Amino acid sequence: MINNHGIPMTGRRIHRLDGSTYVIPYDARTKQCIFSVGRNYLNSLLLQESEKYENVERFFNHKLIEANLKKGKLKFLKTDTGETVEVSTDLVIGADGAFSGVRKAMMKQPLFDYSQKYIEHGYLELCIPADENGEFQMPANFLHIWPRGEFMMIALPNQDCSWTVTLFMPFTNFKKLDTKEMLIEFFEKYFPDSIPLIGKQKLIEDFFATSPSALVAVKCRPYHVDDKALLIGDAAHAVVPFYGQGMNAGFEDCSILDQLFQKHHDNLADILEEFSRTRWENTFAISDLAMYNYVEMRDLVNRPSYRIRKAMDDFIFWLLPDIWVPLYNSVTFMYIPYSQCIKNRQWQNRMLLYTVVAVGFLVFGSLLAVR
Ligand SMILES: Cc1cc2nc3c(=O)[nH]c(=O)nc-3n(C[C@H](O)[C@H](O)[C@H](O)COP(=O)(O)OP(=O)(O)OC[C@H]3O[C@@H](n4cnc5c(N)ncnc54)[C@H](O)[C@@H]3O)c2cc1C
Incomplete structure (x- = not known):
């Protein structure tokens, strides 16, 4: 799938206010990248995959309206006909x-x-x-970011050479942009280089065609009821989208479950219990990381302190690749549990602090000795 459809993005391409850009690579050392994959493509791929299994039946337009999880009884509303359907099952996922x-x-x-x-x-x-030639209007292999402190805009490349652009901003700011003049004035001030790319008329039409959507993070536990029901994916752990890990965390739930089915020889009570007991710490961690990454993307990337820290991380990673893995690399490119990624980062912060303090003492001590 990745080779056929994913568009590699090797780094963040930051757009300054004057329209000039610079690149912050995701992985300067081993050149790993993230991929932009279309949502519709992924959905149809998963549906096609499910068709390979004879024991999988697909029902569309069935909305769950009632559930008795202890008994495994579900009631659905058929949204096309208005009928209701009741089903009993051994396991509800x-x-x-x-x-x-x-x-x-x-x-x-x-x-x-x-x-x-x-x-x-x-x-x-x-x-x-x-x-007009059907080509990308911006360099394709990057996640483009217009970080503006309190808000930001990002663009992800699509297969048809268009870009999905997402503006993240406080609802109060969205509310203020209620005329096309104010919208254009706002874009001219903060995202001037994007106006000719989107097109002024299209910008106005698309902006006022919908209302901004809300972003919610959910933490809950346990994820199961006896051997009867289990939550996975966003149902169990919706996160804000700034680490690009929401869907990955859902897929990771599936591979963990797969391992647990093997470990416990299909004993549902043990499988669900262990999933609940061991999974929450990592899903809570990615939720916190995603919240943090929003601040990094919209604000910190603009700051010299962020770039100095990133350069230090990249250098030490190059020097000691088995010991010092930068946070983003560990979350995105490795199978390190999310909670362990946070612990690693905290350890790195402590090491850097000790180094700075030790160097400070040394410099101070040698200055005193010279005097
Ligand atoms: C703006 C944005 C950008 C994102 N970007 C990324 C990204 O770059 N990378 C990434 O990994 N993740 C990203 N995510 C997160 C990702 O979209 C989710 O984590 C992922 O879609 C979760 O998959 P899911 O199957 O658990 O839930 P969903 O994709 O929400 O699917 C739930 C399904 O359940 C159905 N359903 C809901 N209620 C009922 C009901 N009562 N009865 C029957 N069916 C029902 C829905 O119709 C839907 O088909 C982003 C999210 C947002 C909002």
Whole structure:
């Protein structure tokens, strides 16, 4: 799939206010990259894959409206005909997204912990079309970012040489842009180089065609009810999208489950219990990392302190690749559990602090000796 469809992005391409750009590579040492993959393509690929299994039946337009998870009973509304359908099952796996109906039913269970956090920022999608020759209008192999402190715009390349552009901004700022003049004035001030790429008319049409959407992070546990029900994917751990790990974390749930089925020889009670007990720490960690990465993407990348730290990380990684893996690399390019990535980073922070203090003492001591 990646080779046929994914577009490699080797780094962040940062757009300054004057339209000039510079690149911050994701992995200067081993040249690894992330890939931009179309959502529709991925969905149809998963559907095609499911067709290979004779024991998989697919039902569309069925909305879960009631669930008794202890008994494995579900009630669906057929959204095309208005009929309801009731089914009984041995195991319910709720992979029904950030606003999961299965999770709602699970919340009635005693000892189920739940918290959700809406960030103050919403997002709105725009588009940079392909040029008149059907080519990309910007260098394709980058994630383009216009970081502006309190808000940011990003662009991801698509297979048809267009770009999916997403503006992330506080809802209060979105509200202020209520006329086309104010919108253009805002873009001329903060994203001037994007206006000719999007096209002024298209920018106005696309911007006012929809309202900004909210971003929610969900933490909950345990993920299971006895041997009857389990949450995976966003239903279990919706995160804000700034680490590009939401979907990956969902796929990782599947591979962990696969391993647990083998380990416990299909004993559902043990599989679900171990999944719940061991998974939450890492999903809570990626939730925190994703929140942090928003600040990094929209603000910190502009700061010299960030670039100095990144250069130091890259240098030490080059020198000691087995000991010092920068945070982004460990999260994105390695199978290191998310919580371990945070612990590594905290250890690196301590090491750098000790080094700075030790060097400070040495310099101070030698200055005193000279006097
Ligand atoms: C703006 C944005 C950008 C993102 N970018 C990235 C990225 O770059 N990389 C990445 O890894 N992740 C990204 N994500 C996160 C990613 O989209 C999600 O983590 C991923 O889609 C979760 O998959 P899922 O199958 O768990 O849930 P979903 O994709 O939400 O699928 C849930 C499914 O359940 C169905 N459903 C919901 N309720 C019911 C019901 N009551 N009855 C029946 N069916 C129901 C829905 O129709 C849907 O088909 C991004 C998210 C956002 C919002």
